[in-house]
Amino acid sequence: MQTFAVHPFEAPDNASDIRRDLRAFLAQHQPTEDPVKRANCWTEFDPEFSAALGSAGYLGMLWPKRYGGHERAPLERYIVLEELLAAGAPVGAHWIADRQTGPLLLRYGTEEQREQYLPGFAAGTMYACIGLSEPGSGSDLASVRASARRTDNGWVINGQKVWTTGAHISHAMLALVRSEEGSERQAGLSQFLIDLDLPGVTIRPIIDMFGTHHFNEVFFEDVLIPHGALVGTEGAGWKQATAELALERSGPERYLSSHALLAEMIDAAGSDAPPDLTATIGRLVSEMWTLRQMSMSVAAKLASGEDPSVEASIVKDLGNTFEQELPLAIQAVVDCDLADGSNQARLLATLLQVSPSFSLRGGTREILRGIIARGLGLR
């Protein structure tokens, strides 16, 4: 058996042109005043940058033009994503909408929903967040209890979502909600696109251990949303959310989001690096190179219309391990005073502290390995 179907990544002919143009764009538009923002860059919210990126045609790349998209090819988009991440560009504000909310609307949404949201997503001026986890429902997502009750005027939403990255800057949340009273587990769930400005929505920050505000609690108290806010089929929320998660797990951010630290460390090592630092760099680069091969294979499989869910889980798990190992391996061999204010020290200190979250967010390590085990027929 071969667990991981290796799909050759046929880079498009214009690959080097895409990189050259995007690198030129970044040289002009990527903020430079705080190098530390390049670490863990896909959680950096920069609405100005996202709007500039949207203007330049780098968002909604695969979407129909009539919704503000650019009808480009999947592998062209992949090249754009990996260039943005390798550069440590602040892509956090638009990332979720571009990666999953938009595509989900294209797959399951109504024409009205597409017209209402996709142009803003593609312009990088409208942002979305993911409404999945609840205080009682983390890894066991099927146990969600937030409810939607149908009335003549629309759906009434009650409940709470938690760990909602970017809710405080988002316009809408795509939420998984129990729409059939008394239903259990995966049955009776639906997805709704909830406008976060509506009365009854309260957003409270959750400050992470590093002192940053990405996460939020979002409370819904009798929030009335239009009937047209239902996305896809009533009761098919679990299947739709599963499709959404596959999109969430299959990109290069799973191994490239800390690249700024690796690049910085290589430059700081210079031409006179001691043997153990040279060897550490060699090990890290070989791991990163391998992850790129694997990530490209996932992208190629997705582009061919197949479902890479086991492969995506493998790459995410390995990527998480690599990104957690990166600051630790550097700290082991580089005698770096973490307080010296250098770029390397600040990047290192940042990534050490945010790294526990890598194997938790978007599916914990234990869950991912369970998905892989199921894919192998063990469960």
Added chain:
Amino acid sequence: MADGLFAQLRRQAFAEAWPQLEEADFGLLLIPEDRDGFGGDWGDLAAVLRLVGKHALAAPLGEHVIAQALLFGAELEHSGFVALADGNGAPWGREASAFICQRDGKLALGTGSVTQSESPAGEPRDSVALDGNVTSLGYDADVKALIAFCRFCQTAGALDAALELAIEYTGQREQFGRPLSKFQSVQQSIALLAIEAAAVNCAAQGAAAALDRFGMGGEANFEIGAAKLRTNTAIKTGCALAHQVHGAIGFTQDYPLHELTRRMMGWRSEGGNDAYWANRIGQQTLQWGGAGLWHEMTRRTDPA
């Protein structure tokens, strides 16, 4: 075709297996069609060598194919098995009628006397003292790297085979009233084994693609080194996991797991161990610099 043939040749000694492999003309795999070869590329060779590893063949098929291609590159021919010799010796040297090594910055074809020894898996790992009868091939290549290519392609198949054994065994063996595979800790271990097998398979493909693009003269050494280094880690982790989920039975002579794992344990040291490639990849990366690393990695996979 190769899968079926190799399944039959499994457990056969070299003397029985080799004539059948020769008859199938694998040596012509990389030779162009217009020169009466199969016109295959390094991706094809990677696929064949994966099967060699999967079926634990006792035969230096990869070295044979590569030696023929190296000779072809110099417009030379030599019938029979020609072994590759790097600083650590010549795998299967005792079966060879000639040897390819590096001398004075170029590949050389020579004959010589062989001192026999064995790998941990009991396969020939001989050393050769060349006599004066040496012909230069006129160009250079990295023999150690080419041996590395063979080993990580073989490892891709061997880890896949070990994974298959692990799944089958844990699905059948019951303790505490249920199959081992129903225990979450066992599932997680097997998932980790699958992850390592996946990494090696992808790395091998990436290295083969680099060889197809840059040729065998040494330009693909970055990818070969990265793949071998990653494979060395996978061998370390994967062999341990495979044995752990098998319990005591996997440690016996009778059970087929050791045919895979003992070979892999030796392969980690062949074609460059971790320190060797970590140093080379590290040096290359430091030369490229931080931004240069990304630029080079992407340039090397983008269309020219």
